[in-house]
Amino acid sequence: MTAWSEYSTGERVKILRGTEMTQAALAEAAGVSVALVQKVEQGGSVKVASLIKLADALGTDVGVLLGQQAPRRAMRRAERTALRAISLAVHDSALVSHAPDAEPGTLADLQKANAAVWAAYWSGDYPNLGALVPALITEARAFTDAHDGRLAEQGSAILAEGYEVAACVANILGKRDLAYAAVAHAMRAADSSGDELLSANLAALLAWVYLRDGRTERAVKVAEDAAVSIAPSFADASPARLSVFGNLMLRAAVSASRRDDRIRATDFLSQAHAAAARVGKDGNLYQTAFGPTSASTQAVGIHLAFGNIGQALDLIENTRLPADMPKAAKSRYMLDVALAWCEARQWDKAADTLLDVCSEAPEWVRHQELAGQVAQRLGDGSTAKLRKITQLLGVPLLPR
Template sequence: MPQWSDYTTGERIKILRGKSIKQTDLAEMTGLSLPTVQQAEQDKRLTLQTLMKVAAAFGVDTSVILGQQAPRRAMEQSDRAMMRALSRAVHDTAVGILPDEDGDPATLEELGEITSRCWELYWAGCYVEAGAIAGPFVRAAATRVREQPVGEQGAAWGVLSDAYRIAGYVANLMGSRDLAYAAIGQSQAAAQRASDDLRQALVMSGRAWVYLRDARLAEALDLAEKAALDIEPRFSRATKEQLVAYGSHVNFAAVVASRMGNKELVADYLSQSHATGARMGGERRAHGTVFGPVSATTQAVGINVAMGSTGKALTLINGLRGDELETLSGAARNRYAMDKALAYADAKMWDPALDVLEETLTGSPGWGRHQALPSVIVQKIGKASTARLRRVSELIGVSPTGVSGFPPATRKTAL
């Protein structure tokens, strides 16, 4: 399997350009002549000036063009532009650099509507769109804090905490770990300024998710457990909103425990998750998250797959009805589909695994570009070298015999 450094500089430029950007487009984006772009891709001539302009157009560091570090998986031009703008918004507002407002700053009510819209996009799996709104949202929320009278800033700090948390979630999912840490840190500081215990617990859980994706499992579990404990409601008088927050927190704690192989802890948290879902009676959205009995069951499927309990996972899958899954958000439904496909693959049920994988990736191509699990499933199916396996592999940009986001190193044609 070729590594990013195995390609020539010209091949790396072609790969980053992809199918959606033509050479003439790249020339216009960089201000370079078409012959200059062609010479760079043919490894005939690449000056420092050309290198810097090409890197800026793709939104990557020059070291990526030169092969010193690999680009983040599945990042397209629009993704990189969004992440660059989001990073600037987070870092600028963190040091107090705010835009000059031509008109009145957004009201708390307007910012609340933006919060809801961002979460809707996020849970629908529209991560680039959510991130594109999150950048201006962070700036607007920070401006609202500045404009609020002293002593009346609590609610504004709360909204700013939400804005940073959304930015952190998008960055974490897109693989920008440094930005995720920075955004979630700012979210935590804003939640503390808001004196909002629930928001602080939500941010704590978000930080645990960043730790999980950074393989800091022990720290992730500590935070996840503390977040769940801090908001554990008394079920007899808990509101649906409190149950949503608590259920999603214990679900996540079960996920982290499963990554550590702690079966006893996993069973305990899954039991609490199912009990909370049963108490709610249906799916509910609150505080930027979604939870209910179906969420509890679908999460249990993924956890059992991760723990190697394929039989338990398949039993849970067989007990779920299609109409129940429709109550989930788009992203949660797609994630469950991947867990389902992986369970089928583990059971060597190749055709059902490919059925689920192809249907999901065809229906949600934008979501699929930012997921690693489809590649894992294709690799598991591996030797089943069918036309459909090749078709599914093309949807996620991998080779049927190995996982790679790039074409074979011997391929010389423009992508």
Template structure:
């Protein structure tokens, strides 16, 4: 059933979900419970009332009217955060700062940005977005207060804030907002005095391109960013190696999506060399890289290239101890790649074991991933009971139109 097939009242009820009662929505909108009940039963709303209900539910009016479907993974808290993040990005870029914005301080802003990245790499994307919302106006206020000629570091902090916002928007599927935020990040990066900042933003833009299926553009940008910051290994700092390794790894990922095996081989060679030079995982500038990251990324790349045997061989050499050095999100992504490789090898039960374990351990992260549904579709010959159990964790039900459909109206979001 398509989103537009529901009535307006049904869409309001679905958007409320189990977390918001009719009484809650009445209080949020300033309407009576009886009025909310009538709307859900089919009574028409005035434009003013429609706007109030849409704002309370954290969606555009077009979603309530059925003109645009909400994203399946989005809960009401996700939608509310995204609307606030959108306003903050656009207002900050226009110089419209809140009247009560405090005077920013470099050390406090850097700590806030680091906390935001921590949430992001734990897979807590709504929390990361919520943390980014106050960072942007505070960074803009800090920039405003710096003397002319001494604004370079402040521009760098603002670039980090916009890049964080772009990453959250991109992962949440708000592509236009991601493009806007990464564009603002680029302007800020070009004004900063940080030699790594422009390349970090370029890599972020390349990721937006990748999610938007602009593979050639993503590859060109990823390659350019990697070349721009290629360090001398003999003198490179751990921070420089971390950023460079992440860039060449991403270039390899994009090349694998384009099925360019020679280019993949070249970039993986550079990635492995960088990881070996580092010796251990290192976190810097919102990313983590090292030998384990290089190895786990190689698994996903082998899966993308259809090299199932190679992927399984690589997986067998990665220990649980090594995985413990990764961020939560990187470890979860490795589990998805492992489950996909097992599914491609027709190891149905092993694939479901891997997938189910990841879904149980990281349900918040999994809500925003498309790969679990793809894996379940591949595992067509496993136990029906097990498939249904895993499908419930994802929020889909098998067997509809050759694939999957929402398990309930609530899960259609």
């Protein structure tokens, strides 16, 4: 496979433009002539200022056009544009000491906007989040600046969630630096909200960023420390506290399993199951999607990490997913199911499961490394199914 740096600047522009955008459309979006776009793509030399305009129109950085960094594999132009918009919103908030001129709406309006952001996130609609997240951050900052007391705290909580979604999207799309920055902003806003559970839940997010960044020991420590700080007691064992605690324990368990630490992973998972049993039903308090089902679905991935294929399959057989389970959470579990079938050499079952995920969550699945790993192992299954999976994932895959 050709490395991104081995392409010419013109080839990189053409690849990023893709079939979704004509040369004329790129020229119009960048504010340059069609002749300049043609010149670049044909290998001609242009000023850096023009490349910056082209990069902005393509939703990327000029360093990508110059081959200094590669775009994330399988990221489409709409997703790159959304990521760029989210990045600007997060970083601008660090440079501007007050919210831009914006008429603050009501708390109800802000809560409605926040719900729309989370709905888009859980459905995997990343392109739409490029508009929704920056708007929520701007509106929440304006609301917080315009009020004090309890209203300011409520505005800060929603602002924290806006940054939280920004961090989640950045982490999924591989922009780790942006994810860390957004988490930091979220934690500051959460501190201003006075909500200790919100602050603790953001530690689970940070642990997830660490996990995807390969910093597994940091992930375990952050999640475990936060869980200890809000551990339920007989005096306070509300569903919200149990959900945040249980979610942190699951994050710690998964992170420990990636370090092959069976003792700690088993202990953390046991505490998560206990919290789920006390909650008694599935829910999504603090956007944790936590409950008995999530404890079981996460356990499948942990058993697979330790090579306990039989136990993973037994759990899969006995797990029933609720109809209202968020699409992203359901899809992540189904990738583990596909992997389990691969480990059991049930190739057709693995292919059918992966094909279902690709069909139901096409935008989400293309950014999941596990999907590619499963697909690469389907060489003994149906070639037709593998070809369709390849098309849906949007990446070249070869049968083993």
